Each structure stands twice: as C-alpha cells, then as structure tokens.
Amino acid sequence: MRKILIAGEGGQGIQAIAEILARAAFLESKQALYIPNFGVEQRGGVSLAFVTIDSQPIVYPKFEKADILAILSERSWERIKNYVGLQTKIIKGPAVEGGKSSNLPPKVWNVVVLGKINKLGKVISQENLIKALEKRFAKQFEKNPDLRKLDIRALTEV
C-alpha cells in the first residue's frame, strides 16, 4: 500500500495531480482512492490531497502517516506536519525551493511534483501516468497544444 499526501495552497494544482495519480493507478488495474481536503478559500488557504494506492480495495480515504509527502508551499507545513512519520519520504515542490530546482514555468510545477512522486514511489508506469494526464487536461490541451508538450516535459524531466 502506498499512502501519498500532497499539500500546498489553493490554486497550485494539487487536486489535479492527485486525481491524475489515482486515475493512472486505475488504468493500471490497481486499486486507488483519492480524496481532496480543503476549506472554503478558492485561492490561498491550505489544499491537501490524500491518494492511497494498493492491490486490494481501499476502504478509508485518509491515513495517519504518509509514505510520501509532497509539499508545494511552505505555508502548508503547519497543517501537515502530523502526517510525517519516521518512514515518510518528503518531496519539495519548486516553489518551496525558491523556484531554483526547475527551468519550467510555475504553471506546470504541480506536474513536476507529480513526476517526482512517481519516480520516488515507483507507483505507476509512465505510460498510464501520461494517459491519465491527458484525460484530465483534455480540454486545456485541445485549446493549447503547446501546454501538452510542456506538461509531458514536466512529467518526464525528473
């Protein structure tokens, strides 16, 4: 079982990548359960996503300690520090590292993190991850094909 917690602020695209991750697992005939967790602010605030992937059906969508924690905004640290256990592996998003760790524009930094999560956790095949990405952003890619190239780069350029 893999327990992945993604944390950041509203507007950083956390829910999008969580959904992609869970859907990719589904496409790979694994069991996955994803749940968002956030308050009423549309921007800012704290945005969390819990993704659990396993070979057995998952019964409860939240967990105590994450196997992998991806943090996209320094400000959300307060809210998620209780989910960090001794075994938790932490991934920092480019915003947390002052934007130095990526050459790509901020709008795809969430996908960069997605790529890092998958590389670290070896969760899903790259192929299914891309399939899930394309399904989630189908409308956006149709309007702007360059965005697709950018997102694939973000995903694969780890």
Place this chain on the structure above:
Amino acid sequence: MKQFLMGNQVLAKAALDAGAKIMFGYPITPSTEILETWAKFCLKDKSLSILQTEDEMAAGFGVIGACLAGVPAFTATAGPGNILMQDAFVMAEALRIPMVSMIVQRGGMSTSTVIYSQEEVRLTCFGGNSEGFRIVYSTFNLQELYDYTLKAFQVAWKYRWPTFILADGYQGKMMGEIEISNFELPISNLKPILTKGANLRNCYNLEEEIGEIIVNYSDEYNKVRGEIEEYEEYQVENAKVILLAHGIVAAAAKVAVDELRKKGGSIGLFRPITLRPFPAQAATKILNKAEKIIVLESAIGQLAELFKAELFGLNTTLIEINKPAVGFTPEEIIKTIVSLQ
C-alpha cells in the same frame, strides 16, 4: 463496467440509472457536483430536466411537485440546506410522497466546514415536526452510493415514504473505482399521485383527526419495517467486543476489526445500513451477546441515540467514542480499542 468516478458523480449516475427524470437543487458544498453532473446529463438526454432553484425550499417542493405528477425526481443537499429542506421533507411524510434526497453531510453546527461529519443523522431521520416516517440509508463506500441510490428509488415508490441516501463529504468527494451496471431498473408502482378524485391536505382541524392519521402511519411503518431494515454484521460470532458504527466510520472500523483479529482480538462490527427504520431487533440480538459495545461516530451520540432505548436493560457495557465533525482512521480506532481493554 468499471469506471473511475467521484462519489457525487456516482450518485448522479445512479439516479439516472434508477429512472429519475428531474433533479431540483441548490448548490451547496460538498454536494454540488451532483447537480453539475446532472446538468451535463441533461445536455445529452432531452428526456431529463434540471432546475437550479432559488433556495432549498423550492428544490424540495419542486421534487414533491414532480412526484405528484408521477415522475421520479430527486434532490441533493447538505448541512444548512438540509435544514431548509425539512419543510419539504415533512410534507412528503404527511402526503406520502416518494421523494428521494441525497444528503452529503458536511460539518455540523451552523455553517461549519464544507467537508465532513456525521452530524446530520438526527436531522435526516427526524428533522420534521413529526415522528420521522422516513427511510434513511447510510452508505459506506462508492459502490454503496450507487447500489443504494438504485434501491432508494425502488423503495420510495413502493412504500411511499421520503427516502434518503445519507452519505458525507468524504464519500461525495473521493474518487475511486466503481462497477456501474448500466442497465435501467424500472421503478414499480410508478404512477401519478395527484389525479382526479385526489384532494390532498396536510392541515387538519381537531386533535383526534390528526392523531388517528399519525397512529395509522405509525402502524403501517412498523408493519413494513422488517422488509426495509438492512444491516451488516461482520465477525460478530463469539466477539467479546462489538463495534457499532455507520457510514465511512464503519469502513474504517472494518479495517480495524481485521487488524485486531489478526492479533488475536475477539472483536466484530455491527453496521446499521438503514438508520431509519433502525434494525433494532437484529441489533439487540447481536449486541446482547457481547460484553462490550463501542459506538464510534463523528457526532455526539446521534447514532447511539437510535438504539439506546432498544438496549435498555441489557447487561452489556456501552462505550461511546464521539468525535464530532472529525473522521476516524483505522489506525486510530485500533489504538482506541487497545487502550480500552
């Protein structure tokens, strides 16, 4: 066919497959996606309609209007919307309207959070100025959201009590795999209610008039409740400790039971699926054999209240673990049980 869907999408799809034709609703988190998904269905299928109303009262009464015309209709709401809809729900009890409503529980007490709780149990079961002649299903995973919605439409039109799917914001917003049957289940007993010869009222003049009607309803409700009650008993044979929980808390409790049994614990779970009518006879029979009953709920005593009267006089110890508006992970439940031994 397996699909990857959000709970709220599942609810909308289930209503469609159940034969519903109209949805009335007012946007309120965490139920809004049900209305939005139905709106998308309406674009593709011209036999369906949707009305986003000016408030929840209009939504509830709109459903009643459609049901009076013999068309299966439904609504969805949460929290403060659930409160406003009680106006409609209690009239549906009085006039025996088969309205189906999905309650996606959010935080309790006033506006609260938009996320989760189990604090609308009392309201959904007994929120009218009445005796709660309602049918309430408490689901505990994505598959049940689908299966019990199909059932709700069948049961509502058969027995003519307002019927509810009581879910919560976790179930509504979580995304996972679900099996969609894709075949339509025709509703039996589907016919217009407000026809020639029907002059319906809910206002009466003297005490005895309405008293008699309420007693008749109560007798009828008690007569059919055996056909409607549902529950799940899990590993309760020879269990010294039995957990009592509903909804997603029961899902976590099930995992806890498995883990504790692996470690040699003598523990089981009783999960009521219908909170109304509550499976009281079955509960008493099963819980009577345990030494300890531990109730777990994301509220203060709302589930416990439903059966405490039935258990009065039993020799079993009852412990209530209340976490209003906050969920229970399986790990947490295990720790709690262990600390209570």
Place this chain on the structure above:
Amino acid sequence: MDNLPRFPKCYKAESKPHKFCPGCGHPIVLKMLGQVIDEMGIADKVVFMVDIGCSLLAWDYFDLPTTQTHHGRTVPTAVGFKMADPEKIVIAYMGDGGAYAIGLQHTLTTCLRNNPITTIVVNNTLYAMTGGQLAPTTIDNEVTTTTPGGKTEFTTLKGPELLRTIAKPEAYFESLKNKVLSKTGSYLKNKVLSKTGSYLARGSTDKPLVLKQYLMKAIRSQMAGNYSFVEALSVCPTNWKTDAKKTIQRIQELEKEFQLGEF
C-alpha cells in the same frame, strides 16, 4: 329555481356549503375560476394547489386534483409539477402572505424564469386565518393586530407592478371585449398569442366579471407557455370588522390604492 346561478360543474358538491366566512372574497374568486374552467372545457387538465391561510379551505372546493402545500411553497410545488407534466394546467392559489412574504422569492423567481404556471393571489391586506396581522399589502395607517397603532412599517407591496419589472417583456392580449365566448371554449382555436410574454393583472372581487376575464387570459397565457399572475383584491369583513356596506366601501377605497387592470 332555474333562474338561480348554477354551481360551476367543476365544483365538488360534497364540500358545499363552503367553509369561508360569510362575506369572504375567496368564494367569488373561486366561482369565477370555476366558470372559466367550465367554459374553457379544461377540467380534465387542471391541477389546483393551495397555500396555507384561508386559501387552504379550498382544498376540497373543486372536483379537480388538488393539494395543499406548506406556507409559501405552493408556487415551487406547481413549478415542479408542471415540469413533470407540461400538459396539465397548474394553478397556484394563495393569499398575500404566501405570495408576498414567506413565498416572495418563489413568486419573483418563478416570474423571472417565466415558468408557465398561473399564480392567483387573493389580497385582503392582512393575514386573515391567523387573526388579522400585518401583511406586505397592508396599507399605510391600517390597523392590524400587529400594528395596533396603524401601519408605519415598510412600503405597501404592489405585486403585479413589481413583477412587471422582472417579467418576460411584452404585455397583454388583445382585449376580449368584442369576442363572444363559446361554451366549449372554441375561441382557443383563434388564439393570437404569439406576441405575448408573461401575463400580469390585478382584478377585484368587487368587479367579478372583469376578474373572470383576467383569469381566463391568465390560463391562456399558461397554455401559450408563459407565466401568468392575477392578484384579486378582496375583502375580509371578519378581520376588517366591517359590516356589508363598510366592506364594499373599503374595497372600493382599496381600488384607488391598488390599481386595477393588466400590467
């Protein structure tokens, strides 16, 4: 005996004599409505819904499918029914409380949406069944049980005028003045309704035959797919505490405050 006016055929004989107070305006409105339904030959299509208040006494008035609803909720129930069965003619019948206070947002929104139902509001400027309290249509300085010193609260609500500001534009039908109404309602075949939007009118129980025309037009409006609304200025001698003469005097004074006509 043959000279006496007949009950409308769509009346329910078992519920007569009715339960309204002597001198009440409701039976006048209901009789006009009954005659309209008879003359248009639509009894098998009409669904009648009543609110809480004196209108609820009409629950068994007609031999038509009828339901009471909760206070202020007659309009949304009518909307739901009409969406489910557009072939029926759905009438929501209520008082000034149900339409303009507790049900005001439903009245407004339904007009805004141009839902094709017909709302009939019997306005006697107070809440009669509960004993004569303040209503949105209580006029200035009017004494009610909750304004014992005379009303000084909010401005008097003028329903059709208010609705005209938000209703689907284009006003009313050609006048029926010169048309002869056939008993079987055959004039319906000659309807010239394509240019009309929502139909809004205010009549009076003091001029019942004019009110009857408005009710007929309102139903035609629904049949053409539009919202319709008729306020019937009415009397309540019981709560006004007026004798017959003063009752008629008072409604004639009210007709100066509440303009009659089509809006």
